Amino acid sequence: MAPKEALTQKLADAILACDANNAAAVAQEILDAGIDPIEVLNTTVAETANEVGERFESGEFFLPHLVLAGNAIEAASNVLQKGVPEGKLAEKxxxxxxxxxxxxxxxxKNIVAMMLRASGFEVHDLGVDVKSSTFIRRAQExxxxxxxxxxxxxxxLPYQREVIEDLVAQGLRDxxxxxxxGGPVTSAWAEEIGxxxxxxxVTEAVKVAKMLVGLQG
Ligand code: B12
Structure with missing residues (x-):
């Protein structure tokens, strides 16, 4: 096996073994080997996360696996992110x-945020469990x-709709x-809520985000 495939397979194995320390160590090996971290985030990390979800759905993984595999994904992503160059666009x-x-x-969300950052966006990550009022206040600030x-x-899902409804109600939609x-979101849902x-x-997220703000995709 080529070194790249061997290392990405090792990373996938570490995540599926719910081993955050090893996942971070392998991610560092990947950076040290000069392998493109963006590609690894887009392929190995995203695909392995999906595999974790599938194992949970099939009953092979239980909730503790989800938590620990989630930690391993986060640990690897944090290391890989260090290798993602800052965007060089003039206008952020x-x-x-x-x-x-x-x-x-x-x-x-973290993967999307880090890839947007790497693509030149100034990213304000508000975390999880974010209220509509917080999104709108921070966006204004x-x-x-x-x-x-x-x-x-x-x-x-209804809370996505709520943010858009609140923007409309406050005259800020434009x-x-x-x-x-996110998982249950579809283009039909996006259209329905406006x-x-x-x-x-993540690839599509960055492409569409750039398109929406008038940058080349
Ligand atoms: C990991 C995980 C967890 C971890 C989360 C760890 C963490 N720090 O995030 C933990 C264990 C904490 C967890 C908890 C729970 N979970 Co959970 N979890 C998952 C799992 C397995 C994977 C999600 C994930 O991270 N995927 C990997 C990432 C990379 O993919 P992604 O999130 O889809 O993101 C990609 C795209 O969607 C997109 N994207 C994401 N965000 C955005 C944003 C924008 C703007 C754009 C453009 C794109 C975009 O780009 C991303 C990168 O490609 C899913 C199953 C699944 N297959 O999705 C269940 C799942 C989402 N969980 C589920 C449930 C039920 C729960 C719990 C309620 C479990 C419980 N009984 O306690 C709690 C919820 C607590 C809460 N209030 O939120 C259900 C949801 C079912 C539903 N109602 O729809 C799922 C679908 C599992 C299932 N089949 O039952 N979970």
Whole structure:
């Protein structure tokens, strides 16, 4: 096996073994080997996270696995992020991003946030369980171009809609573009709630975000 495949396989194995220390160590090996961290985040990390989800759904993994594998994904992502160059765009576009109220899932949002940063955006990550009022207040404070709403549960989807409804009610809908994403989010849902854009994965998220703020995709 080529060194790159061997290392990315090792990273996937460490995540599936729920071993955060090893995942971070292998991620460092990947950086040291000069392998593109963006590609690893987009492929190995994203695909392995999906594999974790599938194992949970099939009953092979239980909740503690989800937590520990989540920690391993985060540990690896944090190391890989160090190798992602700062965007070199002259004009920084500003995004506030977070996971909507009631929803604690952070991994996908974190990956999207770090890739946007790497693509030249000024990213204000508001974390998880973010209230609509917080999204709107922060977007005004930092004069954002874009608001990014992540949501991983069908039960918290209504909070994506709420942010857009609140923007409309406050006469601010035209001031910010809104992009939505996360597991249960579809382009049909994005259209239904009046979002400006939707990204199914991190690659699409960055492409659509750039398009929405008038940067080349
Ligand atoms: C890891 C995980 C957890 C971890 C989260 C750790 C963390 N720090 O994030 C922990 C263990 C804490 C957790 C907890 C829970 N979870 Co959970 N979890 C998952 C799991 C397995 C993976 C999610 C994930 O991180 N995927 C990997 C990332 C990379 O993918 P992603 O998030 O989809 O993000 C990508 C895209 O969606 C997109 N994207 C994401 N955000 C955004 C934002 C924008 C703006 C854009 C454009 C794009 C975008 O780009 C990302 C990168 O490609 C999913 C199953 C699954 N298959 O999704 C269940 C899942 C989401 N969880 C679920 C549940 C039920 C829960 C709990 C309620 C469990 C419980 N009984 O306690 C709690 C919820 C607590 C809460 N209030 O939020 C359910 C939700 C079901 C539903 N109602 O829809 C799922 C679907 C599992 C299942 N099949 O039952 N979970």
């Amino acid at each position: 576009k500003v995004i506030v991003i977070g996971t909507v109220e009631g929803d604690m899932h952070s991994l996908g 930092v004069n954002a171009d874009l608001i990014g709403l992540s949501c991983l549960m069908t039960t918290t 001031r910010f573009k809104v992009i939505v994403g 979002a400006d854009g939707y990204g199914a994965d």
